[in-house]
Amino acid sequence: MSEPSAGSEHAAPPENLVVWADGRLVGPGDASLSAVDHGITVGDGVFETCAVFDDHAFALTRHLRRLARSAAGLGLEAPDEVLVRDGVAQVLAEARTRADAGGGEVGRLRITVTAGIGPLGSGRTPGAQTVVVAAGPAKIVAHGRAVRSPWTRNERSAVAGLKTTSYAENVVALADAVAKDGDEALLANTAGELCEGTGANVFVERADELVTPLLSSGCLAGITRELLLEWADEEGLPVREARPGELPFGVLDEVTEGRANLLLTGSVRNVQPVTWLDGVALQAGTVSLAARELFERHRRERLDP
Incomplete structure (x- = not known):
């Protein structure tokens, strides 16, 4: 409040x-x-x-x-x-x-x-x-601004992967991101893997494909994440879950160095390319933009997929 x-x-x-x-x-x-x-x-x-x-x-x-x-x-x-x-x-x-x-x-x-x-x-x-x-009210914004969080997600927590009202960790992490001019915080898990945002799932675009952390990382099984994986598979867009160990938190260095791109998904964000990370301006990835277009088209056709 x-x-x-x-x-x-x-x-x-x-x-x-x-x-x-x-x-x-x-x-x-x-x-x-x-x-x-x-x-x-x-x-x-x-x-x-x-x-x-x-x-x-x-x-x-x-x-x-x-x-x-x-x-x-x-x-x-x-x-x-x-x-x-x-x-x-x-x-x-x-x-x-x-x-x-x-x-x-x-x-x-x-x-x-x-x-x-x-x-x-x-x-x-x-x-x-x-x-x-x-x-x-809600406003869907075309692009996201993300900040690496100093805190971690505990993938072995009793409530890992559950959407509970015990949301204080997310509130604190998001407030920290906003204070640093972002609109989402990105968290690692305790194993040093890329996990999720406070209210979004994350995808990394590199080698012409989008890859999202496994649910075993402790991230929430997001509905938009789930639909993007399904709809991309239907249309042959290269979007998949990561292999074990494929997405360490350090992969975000590749993003700020311009060797990879970043995408967020969530129920009000929809599919949102990230164009700013930790103060560094970024380009939206080609596959990320195609994923956004695919999702927008399908969500207009299928209100309860």
Whole structure:
């Protein structure tokens, strides 16, 4: 949560933010969760963020599938998919109504599921989960600016590869990148391999192909990453997962030296060539640009691939 601006009692919520919590639409500033919800006290929850195109949550089925995998990884019961889809439908319908009345369009949708009301410590109290769906504005930018993070991703963590609400590491790493004029931080894992960004998967372009770290590196199994690999395979574009040991973190030196290129993928970034790394201006790679074009074409044709 950001600090209130100077001279104001509370920070204003973002424009056209639509929120649905446990079965009803609520205002962004309404009290709608318990103060002892386990998602608030210890970050015991999972979430998904979808891009919104043409009033639809893109690749919603895949996102819900990953939401269930993350919940299982935390030891939570599977989220009620019917309830979640109902929340998504209500939020997007309300967003459309507001847009038609002159409000701005929404571009992203977030689904959050927590363990519900629980103790102040790490233990859980069995009970109903908390489900929140929210939609708000988003801007897709054509190019990315990345910074090498001084921190690492623990590929052997209990939550490695899970999309959980325990996001403090990502918040700190991203803030560091922004302070250095970037918009994403790139992390190594504890083995010194290139892993991922705070909210994006990473691909390295060299020898006329795009290569992305293996999931065993500790990176998230990104939906955009997954679709790019599938769609590139359909069309014969050279995009693949790395071989073990192929992408050490030092490969980023090749990028700043102009011998390789970099690409980020994510649910709001889509497929985004990186044109700035650690203060060095870069060229977008040929395969990276082709991958962006391929993804944009397919996502317009397949809203729930």
